[in-house]
Amino acid sequence: MNALETRLRARRDAGRKLLMPYVTGGITPDWTEYARAFAAAGADAIEIGVPFSDPTLDGVTIQEASHAALTRGATPRGVLAGLAGLADLDVPLVVSTYCNLVFRDGPWAFCAALREAGASGLIVPDLPVDEADEAADAAAGAGVDLALLASPATPAPRLAEISRRSRGFVYAVSLMGTTGTRSALGPAATALAGRITGLSDRPVLLGFGISTPGQAVEAARRADGVVVGAAIMRRVLAGARPDEIGAFLTAMREALDDPGA
């Protein structure tokens, strides 16, 4: 078991609900400050997106963020270099990006670069389990956890396979849709989390659309934690500074820690 999964399991087993905030790498010149703010606000892992020109699973917010970062000159190399500067944080770094960037120089090279930059996890939303063999081997070889995604449409046997082959955690997609904030969490979300936890004891993080402390609490009732992406990036795109994002996450952290409050 690699660093990421070990850490998440330990925290979960200690009764803590997990919080993984997301930032698009390169979105601002000092984007790593957002990651520092995440850590300060009590993130259990930090997801860093390496922007891709054609983010087919992302909604408008992260599309816009990716576009803005690329326009600013963000590159995979540059984002990983930024990550390396976060080595002092005691929070696992999870890179998320699309297949094409992983495969450009091959998944072995990509995973080795992740490792070198200090990342311990990888999410590739357009890499379903059936296509994941090589990337999974490469990730394992580099000591990086390749987390797989599960969706409300995933049938039972396949869900078992995903739960089994995922590393680090299982990324439960809350709804049939793209990333982006939603006004309410659908019933499919917690149902899926429940189905996965029934199949595997790997941590389950629920993501897509979680944008308020209330939603996070609701999600964490069945899941082990939440991923918060578009809700952050919407604020970042609107000009929110790291400390403001930190405050937003602190509120979420507190709600997760004390759902009754």
Place this chain on the structure above:
Amino acid sequence: MNALETRLRARRDAGRKLLMPYVTGGITPDWTEYARAFAAAGADAIEIGVPFSDPTLDGVTIQEASHAALTRGATPRGVLAGLAGLADLDVPLVVSTYCNLVFRDGPWAFCAALREAGASGLIVPDLPVDEADEAADAAAGAGVDLALLASPATPAPRLAEISRRSRGFVYAVSLMGTTGTRSALGPAATALAGRITGLSDRPVLLGFGISTPGQAVEAARRADGVVVGAAIMRRVLAGARPDEIGAFLTAMREALDDPGA
């Protein structure tokens, strides 16, 4: 033999070259003054066009004249009424127009109206000999000469038929084209006139494109006379008054009378 042909034959037999100027009926409020000027200048017959909306055998000048006359409100009835006012002139009046106007109320009615208005001849450029039976009967019945047209493309036996069935004169079309002034008379013109005079002793008038005294003289070498249309109407459209047209025709008359001068 009706009045028109009798008159033209007599003049020709007297050694005179025939001149038939043309005016579009209704082109100006006092358009009949042009006819009077023609007579004063020594016309042997006067052609009056009843304007038609779609003059398919006319070039731009007479198209424009027809259009202008119609826009002014010219009607067949109106033009014939104008003709009736020319009864005092001792020059045969020849009406030219298209089939559709002749057939509107039927050729019998049309020819009767011509007769009543004092016209003694009729030219219908889109009525070839094959289609002329009824109109020829109607014209004959009304004592009007229906002159047929011959063209350089007309083969010999057909030319004989046209010469035979034409009344008043044979209208020899000088060229394969529409009405309108031309800079020179083609060789086909006089050749056709010669072919017709060899087939019939009916007067042969050559028309289409004759615009200068020199061309008239050249045409009259083989033909018995000329029709002058577009050369007149071009001037009328440019604003020439009847006396100016009279002067133009007088020059032509003199050239025809004394070709050596």
Place this chain on the structure above:
Amino acid sequence: MMGDVATRAAAPRAMGVPGERGRFGDHGGRYVPESLVEACREVEEAFREAWADPGFRGELATLLAVHAGRPTPLTPAWRLSAELGVTLLLKREDLAHTGSHKINNVLGQALLAARMGRTRLIAETGAGQHGVATATAAALLGLEATVFMGERDVERQALNVFRMRMLGAEVVPVRAGTRTLKDATSEAMRHWVGVAGSAHYCVGSVIGPSPYPYMVREFQRVIGDEARRQCAAALPSAVPDHVVACVGGGSNAAGTFAGFADTPARLWGVEAEGGAGAALGRPGVLHGFRSLFLQDDDGQIREAHSIAAGLDYPGVGPEHAHLRDLGRARYVTVDDGEVTAAAVRLARAEGIVPALESAHAVAWVIRAAGSGELPAGSTVLLTLSGRGDKDVATLMEVL
């Protein structure tokens, strides 16, 4: 109407070879300047000879098949049929090369022109469909093409003008008269006078002096002949109860009707309200033929008006006038509003955007279905003469 039956019985078999001097009853003929008589006669002679020659027919059939995409399909309009309560079959001339039935005629005439040793085609065009078809046939057979087009139409139909030029044709804007199709036709005839020895006048419909109305109908009868066979396969009754086509000059209708003239099918020609030569015209002579024309009491020809440029002609082919006289075909009109609604309805129901000309036929079927004219349960063959691509800009303005 009591006379109808007698007239019909006495009439020569409808839509056969026209009578002497190209007559269809009182209509037709050859009212052209003497300078064109010989040219028309040569066309007639060449056509009669070619049409009797299996070699020529074979060559044309091959061109139509390998180049123009014949046979065109017969498409059952399933959904519209269900909505209207009649069985509607569409003869798909919209799928022919260049987008309408015009190519059938033009390939025939171009082949004939080449056979006659002509090196150039002359044509008139309104919206540009016949002009594009002529330019196409000329390119294919290595002939030159000169297309006369009213100046107003040149402006309105810039895309088709460009298509013709791209195909190598010369497009001559006509500044005379109303600067539309009628004047373009007059100008093409004027031009032909001067060049008849080397150029063939490729008339675009069943109009003009003899032999054009007959010849163009024969070149278009491939529509009706195919549809007849296709109906025999598609309908239990073999022959439809009704045969419907739009009528401008009347070539797609004539070609269609020719395939059904000897059947009990009722024939319907649908005209534009503002260009209804057959339905509203009076006898007259224009452009070389005697037929029915929109005209005033003096005999001045009226300008036609239709949202469909191809129906913007004040007359109708002489054979249609004759079929009307005989009572063998009936001519009805629809207005622009019905036409655009019908175009949209056909698009939505069948996935076919028709030419606005063709939409006239559809509009009438929509209106008449279920009435005494077109009783529920009838079978209807409708010739969809062309596709609507050319009309999209027009529709954008009015819808």
Place this chain on the structure above:
Amino acid sequence: MMGDVATRAAAPRAMGVPGERGRFGDHGGRYVPESLVEACREVEEAFREAWADPGFRGELATLLAVHAGRPTPLTPAWRLSAELGVTLLLKREDLAHTGSHKINNVLGQALLAARMGRTRLIAETGAGQHGVATATAAALLGLEATVFMGERDVERQALNVFRMRMLGAEVVPVRAGTRTLKDATSEAMRHWVGVAGSAHYCVGSVIGPSPYPYMVREFQRVIGDEARRQCAAALPSAVPDHVVACVGGGSNAAGTFAGFADTPARLWGVEAEGGAGAALGRPGVLHGFRSLFLQDDDGQIREAHSIAAGLDYPGVGPEHAHLRDLGRARYVTVDDGEVTAAAVRLARAEGIVPALESAHAVAWVIRAAGSGELPAGSTVLLTLSGRGDKDVATLMEVL
């Protein structure tokens, strides 16, 4: 290149059923969000089952015949052949309903969608050809249609947008990224995620996740199958020496090649210089499949550029990438200038105004004829994928 022969010998019969997980050699696959995996699987299952069902095939064949105008003719390009010194035969997809081969695929998918109980089609479109075809098929089968189109294309292709709406489709302008085809495709996929239970994503070329590249090729193979039979009748050699088609995503080429994969014919895919996924792309993954894409060293996808909107795609279908790897087909490029010149030349020589996409294939034949690649005397089958009506405005600007 020494490896080629061995590879070819070892390779499974080219253009058969793809390997496991929709692989064509290294390419293809199903790189989609987990949320779409089940939807893709359902399409695959439904397609395999339908394609094995003579009832489905018969229904599709009937639709293609009676509605879309199949078979399309094979036209010998007589004059251009003489000029070029090769025998050039044109497979006339320009005569298919809606003006290109796109209808073949779309009717197949629409019929499949109806069979799957779907009530709506989703599609992406660039120039609008696939969108119009989809809207057409939807109208015909009583389905709804939602077409995603880059905002820039919506502006540039106003006429096609109107056609789609007239056919009843909803057109959704996509404001993301470069606001062109690539982004419309991404957006269509995003939308599908949410509605996969009721809507079918009707992909427009041999791209996308498995089973699309295989399924679309099978729906397009009617081009190649017909052409194979037609060539057998038209050529003494039965099979042409060369088979040429333009390649955007590659569906008309794949459909054509499929008919000749088991013959000695050399296969040529012609790409736009600025959109040459197969000729100039590098391996990558986009829109659900692994293939060759124009991209920078980091793996960011490049925007494609071509005068032909339908070739404005940075990738190529996975089977083409595989055929290139095998050496079974070769991929070449032509530039915009050659393309417009070829379009004019074909128009003048044969009376056919080709789509600018199709003109790419013509341009390459013009360039290569007489060279070592296409020696004098060769026989060449060229798929003319569409008609040029849609491109006249573009040509007016550049010519």
